Amino acid sequence: MTSSNENTTGVNRRDFLRVSALAGGGILLASYAQPLEAIERLGVGASAADPMLSAFIRITADNIVTITAKNPEIGQGIKTMLPMLIADELDVDWKNVRVEQADFDPNKYPAQVAGGSTATPTNWLPQRRVGAAGRAMIVAAAAKQWNVPVAELTTSKGVVTHAASGKNATYGALAATAATITPPDLATVPLKDPKQFTIIGKRTKTVNVKDILTGKPIFGIDVTVPNMHYATFVKSPVFAAKVKSANLDVITQQPGITHAFVVDGTTNLQGLMPGVAIVGKNWWMVQQARKKLVVEWAEHPTAQQSSAGFAAKAAEFFKSPAQRTIRNDGNFDEAIKSAAKVIEAEYSYPFIAHAPLEPQNCTAHVTADKCELWTTSQTPAGGRTLVANTLGLKEDQVILHMVRAGGGFGRRLYNDPLVEAAFIAREAKVPVKLLWTREEDMQHDMFRPGGFHTFTAGLDASGKLIAFRNHCATFGEGERFAPSAEMSPGEYPARFVPNLRMDVSVMPLGVPTGALRAPRSNALSFAFQGFIDECAIAAGKDPLQFRIDTLKAEIAPAQPLTPQQQAGQMDAQRVIGVLEMARDVSGWGKAKLPKGTGMGVAFYFSHRGYFAEVVQATVSKAGEVRVDKVWAVGDVGSEIINPNHAEQQVQGAVLDGLGQAYGQEITFSGGKADQGNFSPATTASGSPANFPLLRIKQAPPVVEVHWKKTTFAPTGIGEPAMPPLIPALIGAIHQATGKRVRQLPLSKTDLKWV
Known part of the structure; x- marks a missing residue:
């Protein structure tokens, strides 16, 4: 066993266990906890000052363990993952575990939310602690019944054993006595050493997978009431x-x-x-x-807005000084004058819809x-x-x-x-x-906002990046950004270039926008990582090594960072770690590729997770793009709780990114969304207007997922695997053809998808 002092968030929290006896000889365990502070700032949980239940365990006399899954299940596997944390520390047999979905109840559960890849860091310790406390009480009950020391007892798969006497008993048989035991302090209850895990880290089938496969009515669209x-x-x-x-x-x-x-x-x-x-x-x-x-x-008034108008306004911004500067390190203007080589480029990406299959x-x-x-x-x-x-x-x-x-x-x-x-x-x-109909779902979305960027970078004679400027044209009013249209002053390569300026100009928007998988990162990664690739090529450097070299040149902050600032800041060494592993597993730079085939690389730090991805793609003479293979390397901490779901999340993120890159965009005419379904349609002007999903034949044959285990506490996977995909694909296309894609989707260029 190990101490439970590990804190995944840097936020102090107190946990308390409450115990109730069940009719028929069972026990109910419930953990009271304070929720993750970051969730509270989003306004999606209850007050952090109010203790509330975060986990239920019900053990009945037949040795069946029922665990309540508190978070919304949207396909990310959380209904399976959270109970796994409890079950492993409780030390029960997974086949005897039953999972129930909780209703929303802020008096019982903190942070019942699915978003931001927060479930793992929020629950990693609290859910394990309540399982460990339950095990401790069961063991104490056996010690009381058999009049033996607790230290002489062991547990395995829901059974307590006293080796010296040969006695053993199921948890169910001990549950009634356990209900009389004083609960341990959750802050100090011993947790398993990871080497002792029997459920965490093991491939575990999705709860309700049979119901899903057989079409049982378990989704929101299936609900019926009298x-x-x-x-x-x-x-x-x-x-x-x-x-x-x-x-x-x-x-x-x-x-x-x-x-x-x-x-x-x-x-x-x-x-x-x-x-x-x-x-x-x-x-x-x-x-x-x-x-x-x-x-x-x-x-x-929104009827006056259009995609053409947004683009025209951005072009107007780029001809004038920016409205405001959000970061200014060193002296960009002087540094760019002395640069041996100057690189300039404009990037843009469209509004897109979420397009879940269930409207x-x-x-x-x-x-x-x-x-x-x-x-x-x-x-x-x-x-x-x-x-x-x-x-x-x-x-x-x-x-x-x-x-x-x-x-x-x-x-x-x-x-x-x-x-x-x-x-x-x-x-x-x-x-x-x-x-909602499919058309309503697509045309009344909270769209991922589009954006426009101009970049200027300067290299010295050795090819080192010494100056960098970005002017971002996005949406909002004054200093207020439209939802998910923010530009962060910490966007890489900030902190790694001595002379860097980040400028922003905003235009008003009447179109509703919001968070889409890896919000902001899913768009900014294309522009920033794409331009970094251009800088590497201009420097005559290998794009992967260029990134590593830049990351090694971190500049000390002008003022010491607070612990909270440090916690939210990208760790350059972890990025280097996933880049080096991506280089190794993909054979980067070693294989002689056929003509028309290229490899591209990109990395991103998003929602506490670190991913580097390599894409190999082939482009025919007719401009037909085929992705041959993708290698994805992630650092999300010390444990991959359920490898099944983790791999599926990464592979799904890769396919999601490919679909967006190929042809997904929402355009606006007269304030209205032009697209309305997945199938082909036409606008009033006769141009194509659909929102295609990636087809099976367009998916790469292999998406190879690798994990770089580190000593950090586990974090989420839903978001961080997606941002590197598109810039890595763009890099592969450039190596294959010499063409640089700076505008999404690819369907707007002369490239086609096979």
């Missing part, structure tokens, strides 16, 4: 425009339609928007009635004093607050049942479907299932 009606909510194509008129008299006369009404809505782009609600007895009838709906929308949905039942919701929200705490404020209820009058989601990628961080369903159910006075 007397349930179906609802659709039609919003203006121009975001937040109000209803001027609607032919409701026609709609209410359609077969099966029970209600049709106008919703005035609010000005909150992440809340209840204006629109028209239609409620009926089944989904088909509602959609048939919707086809007959005629709405005249009021004028709205947004929510089932709601509202009575005079209660609102009950069945939801796939990634942030149920925020959803409860939004619904309560909109309906004029107290927060404890809003009950959320958490249902498995068919993908999220950040879209379900936003709770507009919840407040729409709740409002419609209240007005219709019947339970309703609100289900």
Whole structure:
């Protein structure tokens, strides 16, 4: 056993265990804890001053262990991973473990959220501690019954053994006595040495995998409740425009339609928007009635915005001094004058949609004093607050049942479907299932914002990077950025170039934006890592070694960093570690590649995780791109809790990035999103307008995943594997063809996807 002094976040927390006896001889263990401080700053948890339950363990006389999974399950495997932490320290047999999904309850569970790759660092110690405490109490119960020292007892797979006497007993048989034992202090309870893990680090099947494979109704879209009606909510194509008129008299006369009404809505782009609600007895009838709906929308200023206008405004910014400078190290202007070589480039990337396969949905039942919701929200705490404020209820009058989601990628961080369903159910006075169409899901997203960058860099005679400037044209007003349109002053190569300036200019935006997998990093990585690649080529250096050499030239900060600043800062040595391992596993620079084939590399630090990726791609004479193989190397700490899910997360991130690189973009005309589905369509001008997903034939045959284990506490995987993929692909294309891609998606260039 080892001490539990390890702290994954640098935040002090106190944990307490409460114990209850169960009828029939069982025991219930519940851990009270203070949640991760970083989650609280996001506003998606409860007050850090309030203790609350973070884990439930129920052991019954038949030796079945039931563990409550508290976080939303959106396909990332958290419903399996969190119980694994408890079960391993409890030292039970995984085949005897049953997992139950918790409802949202801030009085019981801290930080019930799926986002930011926070689940692992938040729960690594607390969940293990409650399992270890449960084991300690079971062992103490056996020692009490057999009148032997605790030190003489061992456990394995839910059985306590006293080797000297030959006695043994299952946890279930000891549970009733364990319920009388005083709980240990969770802050000091001994934890397993990692060498003793029997579940953590082992490939473990997804909880409910059989239900998923056999089509059992376990997703939000499958929910049914008694007397349930179906609802659709039609919003203006121009975001937040109000209803001027609607032919409701026609709609209410359609077969099966029970209600049709106008919703005035609010000005909150992440809340209840204006629109028209239609409620009926089944989904088909509602959609048939919707086809007959005629709405005249009021004028709205966002109708003046367009993708062409955004690009023109960015070009205007780049001809003038930036609105503000967010970082200024050394003297860029003087250094660039003395540079032996100057490199300049412009990069841009588009708005994109989240496009989860399960469209947004929510089932709601509202009575005079209660609102009950069945939801796939990634942030149920925020959803409860939004619904309560909109309906004029107290927060404890809003009950959320958490249902498995068919993908999220950040879209379900936003709770507009919840407040729409709740409002419609209240007005219709019947339970309703609100289900968005694919077109609504795509055209009323919280889009990943696009952006524009100009870069200038200077190299000295030896090829060393001595000057670097970025001017970012993004969205916002004054010093306020639009959601997920921020530009960080710490973006690499900041800290590693003596003369560096980061400039920002912002333009107003009426389009709703938000976090998409690896928010900000997923876009900035393409631009910054792409340009770093250009600097390496201009210097005549190997792109991988150029990055390592730059990382070794870290500049000391002007002022000492606080512990919190240090905790959130990229560790150059960890980056070098994944780059060197990527070089080794991919055979970087060793293989003689055929003509038209190239290899590219990139790295990124995102959401506490470090990844370097190498892409090998072949480009035909016709410009057809085929990705041959991808090597991904990650440093997410000392343990890979479930290798199955971890590898799937990385491979999924790689495929996600490839799909975005190929042809995914959302463009705007007259304030409206042009794209509306995965299948081909055309805009009013006749140009193609679809949002293609990556096809199986386009996926690389192999995505090889490697882990660089370090001594750091484990962190999340959902986000950090995605950002390096696209710049590594761009580097491979350049090596194969000599062409430098500076604009996404690739479908806007002369390149094609096989």
